[in-house]
Amino acid sequence: xxxxxxxxxxxxxxxxxxxxxxxxxxxxxxxxxxxxxxxxxxxxxxxxxxxxxxxxxxxxxxxxxxxxxxxxxxxxxxxxxxxxxxxxxxxxxxxxxxxxxxxxxxxxxxxxxxxxxxxxxxxxxxxxxxxxxxxxxxxxxxxxxxxxxxxxxxxxxxxxxxxxxxxxxxxxxxxxxxxxxxxxxxxxxxxxxxxxxxxxxxxxxxxxxxxxxxxxxxxxxxxxxxxxxxxxxxxxxxxxxxxxxxxxxxxxxxxxxxxxxxxxxxxxxxxxxxxxxxxxxxxxxxxxxxxxxxxxxxxxxxxxxxxxxxxxxxxxxxxxxxxxxxxxxxxxxxxxxxxxxxxxxxxxxxxxxx
Numbered sequence: 001x002x003x004x005x006x007x008x009x010x011x012x013x014x015x016x017x018x019x020x021x022x023x024x025x026x027x028x029x030x031x032x033x034x035x036x037x038x039x040x041x042x043x044x045x046x047x048x049x050x051x052x053x054x055x056x057x058x059x060x061x062x063x064x065x066x067x068x069x070x071x072x073x074x075x076x077x078x079x080x081x082x083x084x085x086x087x088x089x090x091x092x093x094x095x096x097x098x099x100x101x102x103x104x105x106x107x108x109x110x111x112x113x114x115x116x117x118x119x120x121x122x123x124x125x126x127x128x129x130x131x132x133x134x135x136x137x138x139x140x141x142x143x144x145x146x147x148x149x150x151x152x153x154x155x156x157x158x159x160x161x162x163x164x165x166x167x168x169x170x171x172x173x174x175x176x177x178x179x180x181x182x183x184x185x186x187x188x189x190x191x192x193x194x195x196x197x198x199x200x201x202x203x204x205x206x207x208x209x210x211x212x213x214x215x216x217x218x219x220x221x222x223x224x225x226x227x228x229x230x231x232x233x234x235x236x237x238x239x240x241x242x243x244x245x246x247x248x249x250x251x252x253x254x255x256x257x258x259x260x261x262x263x264x265x266x267x268x269x270x271x272x273x274x275x276x277x278x279x280x281x282x283x284x285x286x287x288x289x290x291x292x293x294x295x296x297x298x299x300x301x302x303x304x305x306x307x308x309x310x311x312x313x314x315x316x317x318x319x320x321x322x323x324x325x326x327x328x329x330x331x332x333x334x335x336x337x338x339x340x341x342x343x344x345x346x347x348x349x350x351x352x353x354x
Contacts, residue, residue: 035251035253035254037254037256038255038256039284040282041079041081041273041283042079042080042081042282043280043281043283044064044077044081044275044280044281044282045081045280046081048075048086049066049075049083050066050278052064052066052275052276052278052281053065053066053067053097053277054097054098054100054214054262055216055273055275055283056107056216057265057267057273058101058105058268059267061076061078062076062265063075063076063077063101064077065098065099065109066096067095067097068096069096071091071093072088072096072127072133074086074087074099074107077283088131089127089132089133091133093109093125094119094122094123095111095114096110097112097113097148098110098149098214098215098263099263099265100150100151100158101152101265102152106128107128108124108125108126108127108150108158109125109150110148110150110158110160111125112148113146113147114145114146114147117143117144117145117146118144119144120139121137121139121182122137122140122145122160123135123138123182124160134180135180136158136178136182136184137183137184138160138182138184138186139186140172140186141187141188145162145170146163147161147162148163148212148214148262149161149162149169149215149226150215151216151224151242152217153221153240154221154240155240157174159172159189159215159243160172160173160186161215162212163213164211164212165207165210166210167211168191168192168194169192169194169212171189171191171192171243171246172186172187172188173187173189173242173243190243190246191246194209194210194228195210196209197230199230200257201229201255201257201259202229202230202258202260202261203259204229209229209230210228211228211229212227212228213227213228214226214263214264215227215264217242217266218266219266219270222236222290222293223235223266223289223290223293224242225264225266225272226246227262229258229261230258231253232272232286233252233253234250234289234290234292234293235250236248236293236294236296237296238296245296248296251292251293253272253286253289253292258274258276258281259277259281260276261274261275261276262276262277263275266289267285269288270289270290271285271286271287271289272289272290274286
């Protein structure tokens with residue numbers, strides 16, 4: 001959603017304080033990988049996409065979704081980023097924040113935005129090309145969460161990844177088969193820590209570099225991506241296990257100078273697409289990004305590595321952080337939470353509904 005900020009000086013000071021609190025933490029990123037800079041493909045200047053929040057792509061088109069609206073709407077873009085068609089359904093969503101393309105061609109909209117953390121249910125919408133849609137309401141096991149990232153695996157299971165200024169995203173999926181309209185309970189299946197980066201962009205400095213705003217799965221299912229306002233993180237997937245993928249060390253792909261980057265997708269060829277909210281912002285591409293990710297170890301190799309680390313007194317890569325720490329580093333969560341909460345006072349949001 002469009003943000004309203006306090007003074008630039010206050011926002012910068014608070015963001016810097018968060019960065020100062022951080023130490024080594026989060027994932028170990030593959031340092032040996034050479035990552036190309038994003039290339040501009042075209043500019044999105046349609047007024048209906050000023051609040052662009054999600055992307056998807058197939059062999060023929062790029063699909064885009066924006067926040068707001070009183071019906072489900074997915075824009076179909078041509079090679080010049082012009083809207084050539086709009087796929088719609090009459091369902092009135094609350095706050096759509098991401099878009100995923102399932103293997104069968106269904107477009108899934110993540111109606112999961114909740115900046116004020118007060119929704120009793122969130123939802124995903126499965127939109128078919130014939131204009132019909134299915135609503136699936138969902139409930140978190142531990143109270144309301146704000147989330148802007150959605151992935152749908154090859155079996156049609158949605159994964160929701162939360163948005164947190166503390167640098168630890170939580171991963172949820174349905175605890176039982178989806179029911180329409182539901183609600184279906186969610187279960188937490190993992191956490192993903194992030195450390196601040198120096199990639200320029202985003203609305204809130206270092207805090208934005210640890211705040212998850214979008215997700216995507218490659219067409220072949222081998223790589224899952226999470227993005228923050230400033231960077232994308234690519235994780236290798238084995239045997240279709242999305243939750244396990246997030247325990248592995250990713251490849252970081254900087255996405256610099258996006259003022260409010262929330263959208264990410266893979267083309268069928270493995271190119272990574274990204275875009276930001278705003279008028280006339282570019283749609284950018286990192287060609288063949290999937291090839292940047294080394295193949296994941298087998299489950300047996302991973303377990304052997306974890307046993308070796310445990311015997312050496314080291315933490316394993318898949319160990320879940322406890323509530324006393326954050327992805328910003330080995331500092332008490334309460335300390336970072338205090339700074340993050342102060343920052344968020346100046347980081348309000350315009351809601352379509354109150």
